[in-house]
Amino acid sequence: MDTAQISVERIDEYRWRVKRGRGMRTEGLIFADAELMQDLEGDQCLQQVVNVAHLPGIVGPSIAMPDIHWGYGFPIGGVAAFDEKEGVISPGGVGYDINCGVRLLRSPLTAYDVRPKLTHLMDTLYHTIPSGVGSSRSDVKLSPKELDRVLERGAPWTVERGYGQERDLECIEADGSLPGDPDAVSPRAKKRGTTQLGTVGSGNHFVEVGYVAEIYDGDAASRLGLRLNGVTFFIHSGSRGLGYQVCDDYLDTMVQAARKYGIDLPDKQLCCAPLTSPEADRYLGAMNAAANYAFANRQLMAHYVRKALTKIFSEDVAQQADLVYDVAHNIAKFETHEVEGTPRRVCVHRKGATRAFPPGHPELADRFRDIGQPVLIPGDMGRYSFVLVGTAGAFTETFGSTCHGAGRRMSRHQARKTARSRNVPKELEERGILIRAASRRTVDEEIPEAYKDVQQVVDVVHGAGIGRKVAKLVPIGVVKG
């Protein structure tokens, strides 16, 4: 296969190699089946896999997950690790929505308990968790000092303020707290963050009510408290305007830094700085601060899900709505991985990819130590989502990473055109899925067929051994921005 002079060869059923070409410091590795690969032919994202392979200090291949699509700088669905001394960090490898991620809550309710009260539940969720562009909370307006604490501490700040339970924290990647530096976050970014904590945002973000429709790994599902027909709550959001501004601010810094350190870039959006530089240090502090904001954001939204459960069902139901896991999809982190038989500290960029640590990894809480880290893969709003666990395969082959979602296959314009003459919320309602949305345009752009079939994506990572399927969730209600 030759895609616009990019030479790609098949390795096996689920793996494709992008051959090392001019200027590339390493080769590319794409996880996809033949059909998904066919979809990528001529797509810009393959060029982006190649571009990432040009960056200094890259360790191992430039990796793409089966949900890969065209991003800016790095592809969405891209993973790349960089040597701590010779490598770089790039805000384009993390994205604008820093720590955009997902969290899943389980509940003691079944789909049969919820169906009769679903309209009330969806209306309550829609009104208590602001969604849509420019959404803000009047009840959680942060003082400058409080905002700094959020940026410094993340989810633990939220729990201390009574928004959640202490046990939530061990079910969050990095316990919901990274070493954030509020001083590295600009006043403009902070201004954008003052009133947006606890809001969903827009686009592909959502709060989804669903139920467990299928279980693939009974032991792991049982350990995660997932049982057939059990109702779940899926939250997808990130660091909101604060994170976008941090990314913008540091792209400016990194354009200068790339010039200063003589880094040759195939795309300006890949601008970066050596990991040993003061520019990288500041960005890491600011990125971690924005990631903390996102962890706190999802924690606060989970609190409002529990409030809705108290209102509609009971306090007891709300108290049993435990966190299954919360995981980042857009982040760069220092981790130790074995590279060619030697442990090496690298900075792993995951942009539209999920950490998927295997059983026994020391960073996992005891409760996950023997099953591996839960991995949450949302699909589109009309079909299904998946819960997986991390595997040893992911740890050896993809720096402990796997896919993050369905991945778009249709442009927003195409999706709107497809949906123009239809009433998408009504169609979904007829299939048993209630939609509450701030914008018709968002719903039209997010029609299920605009996305790849997440089942196909998940089957690739399962088949390739970089994730293991545990359960399938089917939506019954979705709040969109």
Next chain:
Amino acid sequence: MTYRFLPHTADIKVAIEAASFEDLLADATAIVRGLLAGEGSVEPREERRVTATGADASDVLLRYLQELLYLFDTEGFLPAIVDTDRFTGNEAAVRVGGELYDPARHEHQPEVKAATRHGLRVERRADAWYAEVVFDV
């Protein structure tokens, strides 16, 4: 005024062709207005002054777009029209007329996270300016 949307899988890519850089900014303002408020009208009831500075014209356009998105995110300010007071090649001083977002009159749109550097092009051609911008949504 000439602009058109180009194919892009996940985000929004737009190409602009204009007689002058001032017209390019006017087109860019119209694009952002559409992305933030849809088809409905936006009236120039208030004014914001913006100075966009950069290494070159593409930087200036990028900073101008970033500022419009920032004004919307922090104040709910929707741009309607723009008057350019000064453009020097690496700086534009403009007055943006617009109004505050009103959910009763303005159609709710999906969020625009940022104007990006990815594939950003601003070129001065024989008798026109040409630009391409990708918005992250």
